[in-house]
Amino acid sequence: MNFEAITIRDIAKELKLSVSTVSKALRDSYEISGKTKELVTNYAREHNYRPNPIAQSLKQGRSKSIGIVVSTIDNHFFSQVIDGIESVAHNNGYNVIITQTHESFDLEVQNVEHLTYRSIDGLLISLSTETKNIDHLKRLHSQGLPIVFFDRVSSEIDTHKVIADNYKGAYDATDHLLQSGFKNIATITSSANVSITSERLEGYKKALTDSGITINDDYIKYCPHGGKTTEEIEKALNELLSLDIWPDAILTASDRITTTTLALLHKLHIKIPEDIALLGFTNTNLADVLFPPLSSVYQPGFDIGKNAVEMLLSLIQAKRPVEEFETRILPTKLYKRQSTASSNSRLVDDANSIKPDGRKKDLK
Amino acid sequence: MNFEAITIRDIAKELKLSVSTVSKALRDSYEISGKTKELVTNYAREHNYRPNPIAQSLKQGRSKSIGIVVSTIDNHFFSQVIDGIESVAHNNGYNVIITQTHESFDLEVQNVEHLTYRSIDGLLISLSTETKNIDHLKRLHSQGLPIVFFDRVSSEIDTHKVIADNYKGAYDATDHLLQSGFKNIATITSSANVSITSERLEGYKKALTDSGITINDDYIKYCPHGGKTTEEIEKALNELLSLDIWPDAILTASDRITTTTLALLHKLHIKIPEDIALLGFTNTNLADVLFPPLSSVYQPGFDIGKNAVEMLLSLIQAKRPVEEFETRILPTKLYKRQSTASSNSRLVDDANSIKPDGRKKDLK
DNA sequence: TCGTACAACTAAAACGTTTGCGTAAATAAA
DNA sequence: TTTATTTACGCAAACGTTTTAGTTGTACGA
The missing domain is CATH 3.40.50.2300 (Response regulator)
Incomplete structure (x- = not known):
């Protein structure tokens, strides 16, 4: 409901003008004299007139x-x-x-x-x-x-x-994993139906082949429902972990899949990145304070x-x-964090391993 | 725009009825005979008639x-x-x-x-x-x-x-901190203007006084903008850390404040919960996989x-x-996790400290 | 003085519904 | 047969605008 409902008709009556004159005056039509326009707009302003958007919609078809x-x-x-x-x-x-x-x-x-x-x-x-x-x-x-x-x-x-730029986002992410020394890079991605999946998958594959690595289809897992349920992600991860050769890194290609995979790896007590590195598409602002800090591909939402x-x-x-x-x-943005640290730098650098140097300390 | 725009008038013309008859037939009015109703509704269904909601809104004032x-x-x-x-x-x-x-x-x-x-x-x-x-x-x-x-x-x-139940949520949270052995419990809360702040603050205070602890106003910090900017949270935390006696636990009373405080503590290399325990209101589903797993008060959003x-x-x-x-x-829900672990249980239990027992492992 | 042009305004239809009222025909009651 | 009642429908107003097509009144050139 539009309250304080003063209509164009009320203005017309009060000012002894016709409805159409008022309407045109408010819409600044050339047909109306300056004097009348001023009269009308002033009155409208003073009485807090608001055109009824529903009536306008009906009339104008939008x-x-x-x-x-x-x-x-x-x-x-x-x-x-x-x-x-x-x-x-x-x-x-x-x-x-x-x-x-x-x-x-x-x-x-x-x-x-x-x-x-x-x-x-x-x-x-x-x-x-x-x-x-x-x-x-x-x-x-x-x-x-x-x-x-x-x-x-x-x-x-x-x-x-x-x-x-899903292609480049996935390419760069995969490339970063390769540069960090990971060889057997798996990916858990969304439904094959959606465009983001094929785009990201292509980037992933191209990065691998560019490094002379053959694509292993066993390392590519889909989540038909985009990771809506934990089960399908669990199934995908399970299949990866039942392979003879575990992947040493996983690229998760959507937000929900990323965070859920992280949780599942925790549950399995699989060390990240020592056992398996993790890098995923996600827009959470918590990536920095996850355990471990999560390397991620951020999309400009x-x-x-x-x-x-x-x-x-x-x-x-x-x-x-x-x-x-x-x-x-x-463009997407790649954040390199500890979840993809290469073996050299994988040790230490744990926030909690550094002791506060005293009881007093200022931020920055 | 409403496409495939078949109107009540089209139906009337086609069926050689009046507009009002059609309208009443569609609204199942007692004034219309069963035969006519059937005729009209069938035609409407077949031609995929949709009443124009804008016209309805205009007419009905809603x-x-x-x-x-x-x-x-x-x-x-x-x-x-x-x-x-x-x-x-x-x-x-x-x-x-x-x-x-x-x-x-x-x-x-x-x-x-x-x-x-x-x-x-x-x-x-x-x-x-x-x-x-x-x-x-x-x-x-x-x-x-x-x-x-x-x-x-x-x-x-x-x-x-x-x-x-902000009062109880904060009470239980504070009580949990007390039970875990923390004594100097600070809180960083939202603007004093909003109801959630006073409700949560009351719960916090009551829990303390119930345990015979005197309220220390220095331990209560507000974020006038609800934690919208990192700066105001940084300021609050800074003030707490410049006190002669550091708090040994912080209750953060809103989502943004909780996550930002966690990030800030990290940045300062302050160990959680060893140096300062953290417990906060937040609805993130990532609390479990943060570092450390974050105790939280969850609201039934x-x-x-x-x-x-x-x-x-x-x-x-x-x-x-x-x-x-x-x-x-x-009711809110309190999740007790590692960020508030009492000194006894504060050691070990780190997900990454447990080694995977082999190359093969199934989930659950 | 007349017609023309223009400025400034009004009347009325239209958008697609809903609904109160009127009315013709059919039926029932007297 | 006449009158009352019911049934089933149509007419038209209304919701608050916008817009097309007039309608005034005045000024101007001829």
């Missing part, structure tokens, strides 16, 4: 809101993306409506349905791990709904896209969100049909 | 959307709350519109303004740390906008509220969100003015 579909909001990467989206959207007078798929295809279809039913002006989506078929999006897109993909994109729809919504708004506000589409690839 | 105001979404506690809100809201056909204050009073006012301007049916709010004055909410509330507070509540408005939105919906859907208000207090 809702000034955009829909977001992500797998889950309780994840640093996605909440940072949404943060970025929200900041730009609000500045442009748009609301965002967030929905979560929890990695379910059915929920994705249902959410998209619900969003269009709620009359959104555009859609920002990162596909669920279960999604293979995107007919539900194709239909809407062909009907003219502006769509921008981010993170988990699809090549089946020609539109703007924003992703992190906030910027991905910002870019995505900017592109979406440009589509929404385009005067003529847009034909040229762009895929923005934003 | 928007079927609710506003949320939190300090930041990039925080496990709040994202879990929102997750809970979203799950219930969607099931009831409501959208949620999320806004962030980033702990700024001005942004809070602006967001609330923006939300009501967007015609929300109700508001869920957790106040910013800067907020002392809630006139902006009082005005709306007196005009009839349903409001439910959660987490950081205010006593100045009589309405439903949902909070974690998801349930807080669920309860809050359920109460809000009951207010929105109430036939008559609600006069009886309820404050739901949900």
